[in-house]
Amino acid sequence: MTSMATKLSDVERIKAQSRHLRGTLVESLKDPLTGAFAEDDTQLSKFHGIYQQDDRDVRNERKRQRLEPAYSFMIRVRVPGGVCTTDQWLSMDEIARTRANGTIRLTTRQAFQLHGVIKGKLKTAIQGINQALMDTLAACGDVNRNVMCSPMPPLSEVHREVQAHAESLSEHLTPATRAYHEIWLDGKKLQNPEPDVEPIYGDTYLPRKFKSAFVVPPQNDVDVYAQDLGFIAIVEQGVVRGFNVTVGGGMGMSNGETATYPRLADVMGFCTTEQVNAVAEAVVTIQRDFGDRTNRKHARLKYTIDDRGLDWLRSEVERRLGWQLEKPRPFAFVGNGDVYGWQRSTDGLWHYTLFVQNGRILDAGDRRLMTGLRKIATAHKGDFRLTPNQNLIISNVSDDDREQITELLREFGIENSQQASPLRLHSMACVAFPTCGLAMAESERYLPSLIDRIDERLEVHGLRDEAMTIRMTGCPNGCARPYIAEIGLVGKGPGQYNLYLGAGFAGDRLNKLYRENIDEEEILAALDPLFARYARERNNGEHFGDFAVRIGAVAEVRAGKEFHLDTING
Numbered sequence: 356m357t358s359m360a361t362k363l364s365d366v367e368r369i370k371a372q373s374r375h376l377r378g379t380l381v382e383s384l385k386d387p388l389t390g391a392f393a394e395d396d397t398q399l400s401k402f403h404g405i406y407q408q409d410d411r412d413v414r415n416e417r418k419r420q421r422l423e424p425a426y427s428f429m430i431r432v433r434v435p436g437g438v439c440t441t442d443q444w445l446s447m448d449e450i451a452r453t454r455a456n457g458t459i460r461l462t463t464r465q466a467f468q469l470h471g472v473i474k475g476k477l478k479t480a481i482q483g484i485n486q487a488l489m490d491t492l493a494a495c496g497d498v499n500r501n502v503m504c505s506p507m508p509p510l511s512e513v514h515r516e517v518q519a520h521a522e523s524l525s526e527h528l529t530p531a532t533r534a535y536h537e538i539w540l541d542g543k544k545l546q547n548p549e550p551d552v553e554p555i556y557g558d559t560y561l562p563r564k565f566k567s568a569f570v571v572p573p574q575n576d577v578d579v580y581a582q583d584l585g586f587i588a589i590v591e592q593g594v595v596r597g598f599n600v601t602v603g604g605g606m607g608m609s610n611g612e613t614a615t616y617p618r619l620a621d622v623m624g625f626c627t628t629e630q631v632n633a634v635a636e637a638v639v640t641i642q643r644d645f646g647d648r649t650n651r652k653h654a655r656l657k658y659t660i661d662d663r664g665l666d667w668l669r670s671e672v673e674r675r676l677g678w679q680l681e682k683p684r685p686f687a688f689v690g691n692g693d694v695y696g697w698q699r700s701t702d703g704l705w706h707y708t709l710f711v712q713n714g715r716i717l718d719a720g721d722r723r724l725m726t727g728l729r730k731i732a733t734a735h736k737g738d739f740r741l742t743p744n745q746n747l748i749i750s751n752v753s754d755d756d757r758e759q760i761t762e763l764l765r766e767f768g769i770e771n772s773q774q775a776s777p778l779r780l781h782s783m784a785c786v787a788f789p790t791c792g793l794a795m796a797e798s799e800r801y802l803p804s805l806i807d808r809i810d811e812r813l814e815v816h817g818l819r820d821e822a823m824t825i826r827m828t829g830c831p832n833g834c835a836r837p838y839i840a841e842i843g844l845v846g847k848g849p850g851q852y853n854l855y856l857g858a859g860f861a862g863d864r865l866n867k868l869y870r871e872n873i874d875e876e877e878i879l880a881a882l883d884p885l886f887a888r889y890a891r892e893r894n895n896g897e898h899f900g901d902f903a904v905r906i907g908a909v910a911e912v913r914a915g916k917e918f919h920l921d922t923i924n925g
């Protein structure tokens with residue numbers, strides 16, 4: 356028998372015994388003796404958008420004092436396409452201050468996260484989120500996660516249409532279990548008398564997490580190639596003709612395990628707008644049936660495709676659909692970041708893309724982001740869009756109201772020009788310490804000061820105004836999509852990072868390891884000579900990532916399987 360016949364992973368047992376994600380979560384919530392959940396429930400709570408964590412800054416000290424870890428929970432709130440109303444913002448702001456650690460985190464998948472919610476406050480926090488007409492179901496777990504969509508401020512009609520597809524797909528792939536309502540909302544909203552079945556997922560859901568996104572060229576802001584399933588809008592004369600379908604993207608890998616690697620998605624074919632949900636359902640159910648349930652490190656769609664081939668996947672999709680996908684249509688991407696500042700859309704309204712460093716909404720010194728956005732949410736008549744790069748768009752502002760919003764941004768010290776260089780505007784860092792249980796090095800708390808120092812080096816070489824993407828994560832899981840940044844920094848241990856170079860500026864080529872396990876001084880020493888050469892030798896309009904490949908600093912990576920092949924270090 357093949358490796359597929361080996362033992363199922365333990366999470367499979369937990370899912371199978373969970374009665375559609377119920378487990379003993381109700382009992383765990385009531386247990387007064389600990390701030391934690393029972394072990395199996397910590398896996399199931401993820402499907403409800405809830406992660407058990409502990410404060411890693413005090414972990415050792417508490418151990419020394421023989422106290423249990425300082426447990427609290429992270430709550431992830433789904434926001435399909437990142438679109439939320441000002442009322443929803445104000446609710447998140449209130450819940451963050453009264454139930455969590457007083458900050459809001461905008462994620463790399465256009466969702467909200469709250470950190471530091473203690474067990475006793477979990478239920479009222481979830482109920483508050485539900486009252487604001489949002490939910491946390493399927494924000495995590497082995498299911499389809501928050502569906503992303505390009506926020507594309509300038510194109511109002513196209514945005515409305517593509518966003519509607521994102522919402523429809525999100526709805527279509529939401530688990531059907533009533534467990535969420537029973538546990539968190541006391542069954543209040545329960546109107547459906549049907550028995551609890553999961554028509555798409557089945558009793559054991561997917562082998563692993565699954566991610567999908569819609570993108571509208573030319574901006575690849577959602578990083579469509581990092582998604583399990585992507586839909587690239589083909590727009591002609593302002594009309595969405597359909598979508599190129601991409602499959603098999605993913606970032607996560609494990610240190611020292613070359614069988615795990617980041618992989619960019621392949622374009623599989625083209626479908627019309629009416630066919631989107633059917634195509635998605637076919638891909639999801641194929642992954643449900645063929646994904647590896649024995650090894651969670653080999654369980655994403657990217658490995659199913661590399662094991663069986665793209666042609667196999669396409670024909671299995673077509674067999675399930677009963678019709679054939681069309682050939683992909685031409686498209687082009689120019690970058691994977693956000694476009695900042697005021698932009699006017701085709702319907703005459705205005706949108707301000709606001710830089711939010713690493714997605715963290717809080718007041719810090721003169722930059723009073725949390726208070727400022729609360730004031731803006733109160734005054735603003737349009738809505739907000741969370742971007743795929745951890746930023747926020749103040750959306751649908753009329754001519755008459757634009758000045759007032761600008762004034763408020765200025766008053767609270769949060770205008771883009773008040774805070775950021777081009778490098779910083781193209782930066783992202785994952786959460787890492789102190790909440791992430793998997794972090795090996797700092798990320799969100801460290802990248803800002805490292806950028807100060809890299810900016811100094813860029814200044815010396817006359818490159819201060821160059822846009823380059825830089826992304827940091829505290830471990831190789833890749834939550835800030837670091838393997839498609841021109842400068843990728845991935846935590847290996849306290850103060851130590853792997854430096855990756857050579858990704859495409861549009862998120863269309865993976866980077867490659869350039870230096871391993873280096874500290875801040877070594878990072879600067881590695882980058883400095885490359886910046887010097889880039890300033891002198893670059894071609895007109897050449898991006899830093901392309902340059903690094905052209906001069907042979909790193910080899911070009913053409914497929915995920917090549918990611919670990921020997922590096923030509925310069």
Ligand code: SRM
Pocket residue numbers: 406408429431461462463464465466467468494500501564566581604605606607608655714745784785786787790791792793832833834835836
């Ligand atoms: Fe992630 C696990 C944070 C986007 C790949 N991710 C985690 C956990 C939940 C740690 C854990 O399992 O205990 C982190 C919680 C930290 C904390 O304290 O908040 C975490 N991931 C995040 C967020 C908040 C990073 C951010 O700074 O914004 C992002 C939340 C997105 C959302 O709203 O749903 C986030 N994670 C991503 C992305 C980017 C994306 O989806 O576009 C990736 C890479 C794409 C991919 O999935 O391949 C990503 N996260 C992972 C992985 C590796 C998965 C793999 O296939 O190997 C893990 C670990 C795991 O699943 O075992 C992980």
Ligand code: SF4
Pocket residue numbers: 785786787788791792793794795798828829830831832833834835
């Ligand atoms: Fe945590 Fe690693 Fe994700 Fe950063 S990349 S949030 S350290 S799992």
